[in-house]
Amino acid sequence: MFSKKIQVELKKQLNRELESSQLYLSMASWVEYKYGGLDGIYNFLYDHSDEERRHMLKLIKYINKRGGYVDNFNKSEYYIFEKISYNSLMNLFHKLFEHEKKISLEINFLVELSLHEKDFFTYNFLQWYVEEQIEEEVLIKKILDKIELIGEDKGGLYLFNHDIKNFYQKN
Numbered sequence: 001m002f003s004k005k006i007q008v009e010l011k012k013q014l015n016r017e018l019e020s021s022q023l024y025l026s027m028a029s030w031v032e033y034k035y036g037g038l039d040g041i042y043n044f045l046y047d048h049s050d051e052e053r054r055h056m057l058k059l060i061k062y063i064n065k066r067g068g069y070v071d072n073f074n075k076s077e078y079y080i081f082e083k084i085s086y087n088s089l090m091n092l093f094h095k096l097f098e099h100e101k102k103i104s105l106e107i108n109f110l111v112e113l114s115l116h117e118k119d120f121f122t123y124n125f126l127q128w129y130v131e132e133q134i135e136e137e138v139l140i141k142k143i144l145d146k147i148e149l150i151g152e153d154k155g156g157l158y159l160f161n162h163d164i165k166n167f168y169q170k171n
């Protein structure tokens with residue numbers, strides 16, 4: 001049974017995915033502007049923006065498959081763009097990590113709701129997002145740890161910028 005309640009919550013999630021895509025995009029643009037030489041880092045963020053868009057699309061296709069449709073896109077409940085700014089790369093990845101942790105909580109909430117509503121199709125569908133969030137949290141934390149370790153060392157940043165090109169594919 002694809003309840004109204006589940007549909008409403010899945011639509012909220014697809015707006016969060018859309019906002020995540022925009023967040024990664026704005027971060028990529030900021031890094032490119034501030035650190036033009038760090039192409040590995042900003043391309044990672046540009047690529048990830050596309051990935052978040054695919055997460056949104058996956059939700060839209062699922063809603064349609066279950067007989068619903070999506071006719072509007074809204075700001076999520078924690079719309080962040082009005083006040084977002086960064087003072088360093090470390091600060092940017094720190095904010096990104098916090099953002100991904102918030103998304104994980106929302107996915108957990110959806111899983112719980114699908115069980116409560118006895119919607120096992122949705123429960124099954126959401127397992128992909130559970131896996132994805134584990135991977136994303138690990139990935140962003142790994143990047144954050146490395147950037148914290150490097151600090152202001154330009155040589156270290158240069159090497160990491162090179163490293164992240166493979167790092168992304170491997171994770």
Ligand code: OFO
Nearest residue numbers: 017020052055136
């Ligand atoms: Fe950042 O992950 Fe979507 O769900």
